[in-house]
Amino acid sequence: MDKKRYIQSYCRIEGNQVSLNGKVMYKDAAEEVKDFFKGLYKHxxxxxxxxxxxxxxSKLAFLASEVLSKDIGEYHRNTAIVLSNKAASLDTDREYQASINNPDEYYPSPAVFVYTLPNIGIGEISIKHQLKSENAFFVFNEYNASFHHNYEELLIKTGKSAAVLAGWTNIDADNYEAFLYLVSEIGEIEHTEQNLNKLYNN
Amino acid sequence: MENLKQELKEKIIKDLNLEDVDVADIANDDPLFGDGLGLDSIDALELIVMLDKDYGIKITDPKEGKSIFESIDTMAAYITENTKK
Incomplete structure (x- = not known):
């Protein structure tokens, strides 16, 4: 008999606030995104x-994955990562472009360039937790619960993955939003499109 | 030379985003890569850009990098030598 899949744990990071499974766990009044991220990192x-x-x-995705990890413990080594957002790596692409705009001050930064792909954050999470698993990054206009649900179900049902760390990680200048969750065979909230939408819109 | 070494430490911390490292943590002869400061290959590229941007020194042979970026001592010596020319 087919086992059910559950949303084992979920978190949101936006507007200087972090919530885990619906409860606020951290907030501060940092004026800049990088300061908020640094404050959360230290917290x-x-x-x-x-x-x-x-x-x-990458910091946004990494921090969200750490928030979940604090709740669930270490990730199963065969945890897939499936993320999506609206603007890919545009935020960092702009920074890189600024470094090469002026022909007289043409000093492209290798350290910025390596982040001009949206899936690098997946790599950062994988390195931290030693995950050598399935991964993908998609770009949608908005969080697509239907697509995510189908993709995450497929990964587990076909035996490709034991669990899936998934969700929406979007950043554009000062606006950032992460909705990250772990799908596994443990939990109380059934992994359905309706529940994903409900949690995302809460 | 000592001023240059201090300046290099400050630039490395700032340019390579080593937010949890203080100038006092870096000894002049500490290895910058491996077991020392733990810099990686992307950091090495950033150091090459730093030499070009801040000191007008272009490293054309990548093999040179290993000895130049061994420590703060070797970087300072290389910069001093090559900015005299």
Whole structure:
């Protein structure tokens, strides 16, 4: 008999606030995105030097994955990662473009360039948790619960993955939003399109 | 030379986003890569850009990088030598 899949844990990061499973766990009044991310990093007592080298999109995905990890423990080594957003890596693309706009001051930064792809954040999470699993990054106009649900179900049903870390991680200048959740065979909230929409819109 | 070494430490911390490192944490002869400061290959590229942008020194042979970026001492010596020319 086919086992059910559940949304084991979920979190949101937006508007200087972090919630885990519907409860606010952190907020501050930082005026800049990078300061809010740094404050959250310190609040969670993470020690991972590479964090400070990441672009803001990767930091957002990384922090959301750490919030979930604090709740569920270490990720299963065969946890797939499926993320999506609206603007890919546009936020960092702009920063890189600014470094090469002026022919007289043409110093492209290798450290910025490596983040001019949206899926790099997936790599950062995978490195931190030693995940060598399925992964994908999609671009939609808005969070697409139907697509996510189908893709996540397929990964587990076909045995490709034991669990799926998934959701929406979008950033555009000062506006950022993460809705990240873990789909597994453990939990109370059934993994359905309706429930994903409900949690996202809460 | 000591001023240059201090300046290099400050630039490395700032340009390479080493937010959890203080100038005092970096000894002049500490290895910058591997077991020392733990820089990686992308950091090496950033250091090459830094030499070009801030000191007008272009490294044309990538093999040179290994000895130039061994430590703050070797970087300072290379910059001093090559800005005299």
């Amino acid at each position: 969670m007592e993470i020690s991972y030097r590479k964090f400070f080298k990441m672009d803001n999109l």
